[in-house]
Amino acid sequence: MSNTVAERLTRLLGPEGVERDPRGLPRAVPESDDALVLVCQAALDEGWKIRIEGNGTWLPADAPADLALSTRGLTRIISLSPADLVATVQAGVTMEALRAALLPHRLWLAVDPPGRPDRTIGSVVATGTAGPLRHGFGPVRDQILGCTVVTGDGRLVAAGGRVVKNVAGYDLTKLHAGGFGAFGVITDLHLRLRAQPAVDLTLLAQGARLDLLDAGRRAMASAVSTIALELLSPTLAATPDWTLAVRLSGTAEGVAAETTRLGAETGIRWEAATAERAATLWNLVARAPLGGGIVIRLGTPADGLEPLLDILLAHLGEGLLAAGITSGAVRWAGEVDAPRLRALRLLLATREVPLTLERAPWPVRRSIGHFGAYREGVGPLVGRLRDTFDPRQSIAVALEGLGE
Amino acid sequence: MTPALVEALGRIVGPRWVRHRAAERATYAADGLPTHESLPGLVVLPGTREEVAAVLRLLHLLGLPFVARGAGTGLSGGALAGMDAVLITLTRLHRILAIHPGQRRAVVEPGVINTRLSEAAAPSGLQYVPDPSSQSACTIGGNVAENAGGPHCLKYGVTTNHVTALDVILPDGQLARLGSPHGEPWGPDLVGLFVGSEGMFGVAVEITVRLEPVPRMIRTIFSDFMELRSASEAVTAILASGVVPAALEMMDQSCIRAVEASIYATGARTDAAAVLLAELDGSPEAVAADAVVVEALLAANGARSVASATDPAARARLWQGRKKAFGALGRIAPDLAVQDAVVPRSALPAILDQVATIRDRYQLAISNVFHAGDGNLHPCISFDRRGPGQSERVAQASREIMEACLAAGGSMTGEHGVGSDKREYMPQAFSPATLDLMCEVRRVFDPDARANPGKVFPIHTCREWHRSNAL
Numbered sequence: 001m002s003n004t005v006a007e008r009l010t011r012l013l014g015p016e017g018v019e020r021d022p023r024g025l026p027r028a029v030p031e032s033d034d035a036l037v038l039v040c041q042a043a044l045d046e047g048w049k050i051r052i053e054g055n056g057t058w059l060p061a062d063a064p065a066d067l068a069l070s071t072r073g074l075t076r077i078i079s080l081s082p083a084d085l086v087a088t089v090q091a092g093v094t095m096e097a098l099r100a101a102l103l104p105h106r107l108w109l110a111v112d113p114p115g116r117p118d119r120t121i122g123s124v125v126a127t128g129t130a131g132p133l134r135h136g137f138g139p140v141r142d143q144i145l146g147c148t149v150v151t152g153d154g155r156l157v158a159a160g161g162r163v164v165k166n167v168a169g170y171d172l173t174k175l176h177a178g179g180f181g182a183f184g185v186i187t188d189l190h191l192r193l194r195a196q197p198a199v200d201l202t203l204l205a206q207g208a209r210l211d212l213l214d215a216g217r218r219a220m221a222s223a224v225s226t227i228a229l230e231l232l233s234p235t236l237a238a239t240p241d242w243t244l245a246v247r248l249s250g251t252a253e254g255v256a257a258e259t260t261r262l263g264a265e266t267g268i269r270w271e272a273a274t275a276e277r278a279a280t281l282w283n284l285v286a287r288a289p290l291g292g293g294i295v296i297r298l299g300t301p302a303d304g305l306e307p308l309l310d311i312l313l314a315h316l317g318e319g320l321l322a323a324g325i326t327s328g329a330v331r332w333a334g335e336v337d338a339p340r341l342r343a344l345r346l347l348l349a350t351r352e353v354p355l356t357l358e359r360a361p362w363p364v365r366r367s368i369g370h371f372g373a374y375r376e377g378v379g380p381l382v383g384r385l386r387d388t389f390d391p392r393q394s395i396a397v398a399l400e401g402l403g404e
Numbered sequence: 405m406t407p408a409l410v411e412a413l414g415r416i417v418g419p420r421w422v423r424h425r426a427a428e429r430a431t432y433a434a435d436g437l438p439t440h441e442s443l444p445g446l447v448v449l450p451g452t453r454e455e456v457a458a459v460l461r462l463l464h465l466l467g468l469p470f471v472a473r474g475a476g477t478g479l480s481g482g483a484l485a486g487m488d489a490v491l492i493t494l495t496r497l498h499r500i501l502a503i504h505p506g507q508r509r510a511v512v513e514p515g516v517i518n519t520r521l522s523e524a525a526a527p528s529g530l531q532y533v534p535d536p537s538s539q540s541a542c543t544i545g546g547n548v549a550e551n552a553g554g555p556h557c558l559k560y561g562v563t564t565n566h567v568t569a570l571d572v573i574l575p576d577g578q579l580a581r582l583g584s585p586h587g588e589p590w591g592p593d594l595v596g597l598f599v600g601s602e603g604m605f606g607v608a609v610e611i612t613v614r615l616e617p618v619p620r621m622i623r624t625i626f627s628d629f630m631e632l633r634s635a636s637e638a639v640t641a642i643l644a645s646g647v648v649p650a651a652l653e654m655m656d657q658s659c660i661r662a663v664e665a666s667i668y669a670t671g672a673r674t675d676a677a678a679v680l681l682a683e684l685d686g687s688p689e690a691v692a693a694d695a696v697v698v699e700a701l702l703a704a705n706g707a708r709s710v711a712s713a714t715d716p717a718a719r720a721r722l723w724q725g726r727k728k729a730f731g732a733l734g735r736i737a738p739d740l741a742v743q744d745a746v747v748p749r750s751a752l753p754a755i756l757d758q759v760a761t762i763r764d765r766y767q768l769a770i771s772n773v774f775h776a777g778d779g780n781l782h783p784c785i786s787f788d789r790r791g792p793g794q795s796e797r798v799a800q801a802s803r804e805i806m807e808a809c810l811a812a813g814g815s816m817t818g819e820h821g822v823g824s825d826k827r828e829y830m831p832q833a834f835s836p837a838t839l840d841l842m843c844e845v846r847r848v849f850d851p852d853a854r855a856n857p858g859k860v861f862p863i864h865t866c867r868e869w870h871r872s873n874a875l
Contacts, residue, residue, distance in 0.1 A: 083640050083750035084779070106646075128589065139587070141596060142565055157838040163746040165562060165778045165818035167551045167600050168826075168833050169860065170842045174564075174596025178589055195646040217506075223529065223617035225686055251647075251697070254690025261687065299588020301507035326508070328586045354590035371591040377572075377580030382591055384848040388841070399592075 002026055005048060005067050012038045017073070021061060027053070027068040033148060033156055033187045039069055040185070040394065041154035049396045050152075052181040054092060054120030058127065062362040063396040071122045074187060077101050085193040086145065086162050091122025091186045098191075106196045110137035110227075112282060114289040114331065114358075122186045128178025129297075129358060131286060132247070135327050136227030137194075141177035148188040149176055152390025162190050175385065180370050182399045183389035197249035202278035203259065203270040205244045212244040213306055215266040216325035219246065220302060222265035224258050231305075233321035236288045237281070244325075245281060246270070288320040292333030295359035296341070298348065300328040308353060315344050331358070338367040342401070349373035362398075369401035405446040405490070409466070413448050413490075416458045421496070423447035432473065432491050436538070437481040438739050439795065440824050444471070444485035451496045453513075453573070453609035460607065461577030463490060469854040470575075472607045474515060474546030477538040479742055480823025482550065482602050482859055489857065494545050497609065500524050507586065508615045509568065514545020514608050521613070530615035533560040536819065537730060548608050551600030553819035555651040555726075556683075558777040560616060562819065564599040571610035572598060575850040585612050597845070602821050603856040605849035619685035622650070623695050624719040627707040628676035632656060633753040635678035638705035639776045640749060642682065645701060647694045651683040652777030653726050656756070659771040659784070660725065662736050668728035670721060676708065680776065681726055729773045730784070737769065737786035741798050745806055747814035749779040758808045759783050766801040780818035781809070807832065822860045830862060 006026040009018045013035055019027040030036040043050050043066070051065035055072050074090035075097070081087070082105045089098060096117035102108055112131035113124040125147070130139045137143065146160020149172075159172035175183050205212060212231055219229060228247035237243040246262065248255045263270055273281065289295045300308040305323060312321070312332060319334030345355040345368065357370045374382070379400075386399065405424065414422045423429055424446055433443045450456045463470050471485035473493045485491040497513035500521060504510070505528035512521060518539040521532040535554035536542055542552070548570070553562040560566075569583035583595035598605050629635040639652055655663070661674045672679060682698055684691045695712065702710050713719045725732075734740050747755045756772060759781075763770040769786040783805055787794045806816050806829055816822070816829045830839060843861060846853065 081748065081750060082644065084748040085643060086748065106644075128593075138561065138565055139589075141593060142561060151841070155837045155841065156835075157841050158835065159838070161815050162748055162813050163779055163815050163818070165553055165557065165746050165775070165780050166815040167819055167821050168816050169822065169830065169838075170845055171551070171564065171596055171600050172838075172842065172845065174593040177593060177596075179592045182592070194648075195644055197646050220508075221506075223620070225690065250686075250690050251693035253693035254687060257687055257689030297588070299584055299586045299590075301504070301509070301586045303504075303506035304586075328507075329588060352585055354584045354588050356588070374591050375581035375584075377574070377578055378582065378591055378594065381580060381594060381848060385592065385845065388844045388848055 008042055008046070009039065009067065012042060021068050025065070025068055027070055029070050029073040031073040033150065036069070036150050036185060036187055037154050037156050040150050040152065043067065043394045044153050044392055047392065048394065050394050051396045052185050054123035055094065055118055057116045057119050058123050059359055060361050064362070065396040069185060071120060071185065071187070078188065080105070082107060084162070085195070087191045087193055088162060088188060089121060089191060090188055092120050094118045094120055095124065102193065107193045108196050109143060109191055110194055111140055111143055112286060114286050114295070116287065116290070121189060125177050125189060126179065126181050126186055127358060130329065132228035132230040132245070132282070132322065132324060134329055135229050135324050141174055143192050144173055144177055145190040145192050147173050147176055147186050147190065149184040149186050151184040152394045153392065160190060164192060180397050180399060181395055182386055182397045199252050199255045200247065200249045201255050201259065202273040202281065203246045203248070203262065204273055204281070205268050205270050206239060206241045207268065209242045209309070210306070211268070212242050215268045216244055217302070218266045219262060220326050222261065224262045224265060225250070229325040230285070231323045231325060232285065233318050235318060236320040236322060237284065285322055289331060289333035289359065292320055293335050293361065294341070294364065295331065295333045297356050297358055298330040298353055300330065300353050302326055302328050304328065311347070315340065338364045342368045345373050365398040367401050367403065369398045372400050410446065412462060413446070413459060416462065417448055417450045417455050421449040421451065432476065432493065435476040435481060435483040436479045437823070437825055439741060440481040440484060442484040442486055444491035445487045445489055447491045447493060449493045449496050453497065453571070456492065456607055456609050457573045457577050457579065459492060460573050460575060463854070464576045467852065467854070469857045471856050472549070472603045474543035475517070475541050477542040478546060478550060478821065478823065479744065480817070480821040480825045482821050482823030482856070484824055486858070492607065494607070495543065501610065503528060505530060509585065509612055510615055511610060511612050512544050514543060514548070514611060516544050518542050518544060518547060525615050526618065529618050531618050532566070532613055533616050534563045534566055544611055544613070545608055548599050548611055549601065549603045550819070550821040553775070553780070555653050555775060558652055558775065559648050559650045564596055566614045567595055567599050567611060568614055569612035570595055570598055570608045572606040572608050574606040575852065575855045580606070587614065602823060602860055604846050604859060606855060621688040621691045621714065622683060622685045622719065623691050623712055623714045624722045625682040625684070625695065625698055625702070625710060625712040626722040627680045627702045627710045628673060629678045629680065629706060630676060630708055631706065632678045632756055634706040635680045636752045636756070636776065638680060638702055638707065639752070641701045641705055642698055643749070643777060645697050647684070647697050649682045649698070649777065650685045651681065653681040654774050654776040655679045655726060655729055656772040658769065659729050659733065659773050662771055663725040663729055663732040666728070666732035666735055668724055668732050670725045672725055679725065681722065726773070733771055733784050733786060738788045739786070741785040741787065741802060743783045743785070743802055743805055744780070744817050744820035745809035745814060746778065746780045746818035747809050747812045751812040751814065752776065752779060755781065755808060755812055759805055762801050762804045766797045768797060768801055778818065779814065824859060827860060827862045830860065
């Protein structure tokens with residue numbers, strides 16, 4: 001079977017467009033949108049299952065499929081317009097390549113996802129994995145102005161555009177940001193960029209969890225302007241106690257004043273991190289989830305963080321945990337089996353807290369799905385959307401679990 | 405519409421909330437778009453979400469189309485209903501259900517007026533940021549349908565960035581609860597998909613939104629320029645500096661003159677080619693530091709004069725011309741067509757030149773008011789529809805402006821929506837495959853295509869529609 005697949009792919013893409021993954025599965029590496037369309041159409045014709053991959057650094061490349069389809073050949077930065085603060089990039093561009101391309105223009109993308117720097121932007125968007133900057137700039141989808149996608153049945157479709165305001169037609173981009181590939185393979189992205197601030201300062205405080213939560217809440221109530229306000233577990237921050245990390249940006253005068261105000265409002269001692277220490281810390285926050293086999297994220301109201309953390313610690317243990325104080329977005333990484341995760345998801349659903357499975361081996365993904373325990377009326381809509389974008393279920397993705 | 409239907413709807417909402425006489429229905433024959441009119445078959449005003457669901461279940465059983473409507477301030481003819489359709493007006497669902505200061509969010513019914521929410525949140529030091537020009541009249545439900553914007557969306561984002569959850573009654577009368585109260589998507593991002601769907605996916609009956617702290621300090625900086633191009637370049641320079649103004653708004657000379665000739669006159673000098681308004685917000689120290697940067701960039705880019713203010717009354721005076729621009733323009737001719745298009749910011753100077761050329765070719769009065777920071781233009785065409793050939797010239801000029809914006813890599817609408825007005829441009833903006841897919845997505849929510857029929861898509865382009873018509 002795999003030879004037949006490889007042969008047909010080779011006819012479509014040429015020998016340089018077909019590789020083998022470590023388990024011998026044919027891996028298509030198209031270098032254009034059109035080539036990617038051909039692969040999806042061939043899979044549709046033949047009834048093949050496709051596993052979507054970027055660089056294979058985040059989700060384990062283990063979904064059973066007839067072929068892997070990687071965006072790692074789509075590495076072009078198609079356009080970069082500093083005056084418009086917009087870039088159009090192919091989905092296989094890595095976060096570090098993007099950062100390097102933006103740096104000379106003093107621009108940046110306000111997304112600090114978990115994972116390695118060689119993670120692709122397509123992977124970050126498809127999984128909707130934001131980091132602490134979500135507090136200041138919103139979730140990943142808020143940084144995406146549009147995208148081009150190949151649907152499961154091989155249709156090349158574009159959504160959104162290169163402008164920051166756009167209400168023409170339905171906003172299909174939102175479905176792909178955080179859709180885990182269930183609605184197609186992202187090939188190109190229009191990104192909203194920002195000018196780098198003059199000053200970007202990180203402040204740190206150590207202490208007991210409840211004290212820091214309390215300080216975080218006071219910081220939030222005081223409306224001190226911060227771009228990240230994150231509580232980190234001792235294991236994650238590699239410190240004896242819990243850490244509250246704050247990031248402030250702006251002009252030197254503005255940041256200095258907010259630093260003073262933060263100290264006064266929270267009543268705790270803050271230590272300003274050197275640029276090097278700050279880079280190390282945020283790098284640690286990004287990489288830490290890779291230290292656990294399972295990564296989940298939860299969303300709770302800011303004032304519900306304390307009880308949620310209690311539940312989480314009681315059920316899963318402390319693990320590698322980062323919690324956005326204002327956004328209420330919690331990421332936990334560690335080891336846990338599917339039945340316990342399912343039980344936790346059902347428990348949290350009664351409290352209106354969604355549990356999204358961000359990263360796990362296939363058996364766990366297959367069992368409980370990235371999503372589940374939907375609110376009323378959502379399941380049928382998601383099912384019909386999936387049928388619309390991928391009518392023959394060509395894409396191997398466990399959007400919802402299949403049970404044991 | 406049959407008397408039996410009038411009676412059945414009356415049993416759900418009470419007879420006084422069903423409007424079936426022609427004179428009553430005429431009130432709802434237009435929205436904020438002056439060029440389109442359509443008399444709805446029937447108007448019903450439910451008072452609770454249960455009544456909305458019951459009305460939709462009944463219409464589902466009868467296979468009747470419907471249109472949801474808020475305050476009717478939309479500028480794309482999106483809230484117009486035909487004789488075969490029931491117009492569901494949601495203004496009676498106007499309760500603010502909850503404000504949770506500790507969570508920075510509020511839960512509202514769709515008929516809540518935009519400014520009322522900010523007023524209600526103000527005692528908690530919070531505000532609802534999206535601020536369309538019609539904010540004192542438009543409803544949050546309408547804002548959700550259209551993904552409304554406003555001047556302050558430059559820094560804070562448009563409606564879609566502020567809605568975290570929606571309770572929606574689908575066209576078959578069933579409830580779907582999209583998103584989660586706190587903004588973490590619960591499954592694929594159906595909230596993001598629903599916002600801006602122009603009433604074609606169902607009726608939002610409960611809307612959870614994010615609130616933002618009211619800034620401690622706001623400074624408004626008013627400047628004028630002798631060349632439109634240098635004002636545009638100032639905009640680019642400010643955004644490249646790393647300062648993110650809360651708003652960056654521009655008016656051209658024609659607009660300045662209309663304001664100064666009206667009762668809203670501010671004393672602005674009418675020989676200026678453009679006025680640029682920048683607003684900074686945040687901590688007093690940050691605003692002060694940002695103001696130094698912005699004022700230097702304004703001067704460097706050729707601003708003739710710069711005035712700035714922080715106290716509310718003085719700020720309101722600086723804003724007055726911009727806020728009253730549409731009102732002032734409404735006085736110089738009987739009709740005003742407000743266009744809405746977006747271009748990449750760097751294309752602003754070129755597109756303004758093109759708009760001027762189009763204006764001259766069609767001998768029309770076009771004034772430009774725009775959200776310069778977002779590249780969102782509002783060319784306003786003043787005309788008299790009774791004049792021979794005027795409406796046709798306006799339509800032609802609008803089309804050319806739209807085409808120029810699309811050619812510049814922009815969008816045909818930034819915040820007003822497609823509605824009835826811009827359907828015909830959709831094939832220029834999207835491929836047939838994309839349009840087909842959008843139609844299919846609509847059918848996920850509304851298999852019979854009964855919700856706000858005939859909007860957004862030109863019927864002949866949509867394969868899905870053909871399929872349905874063949875059934």
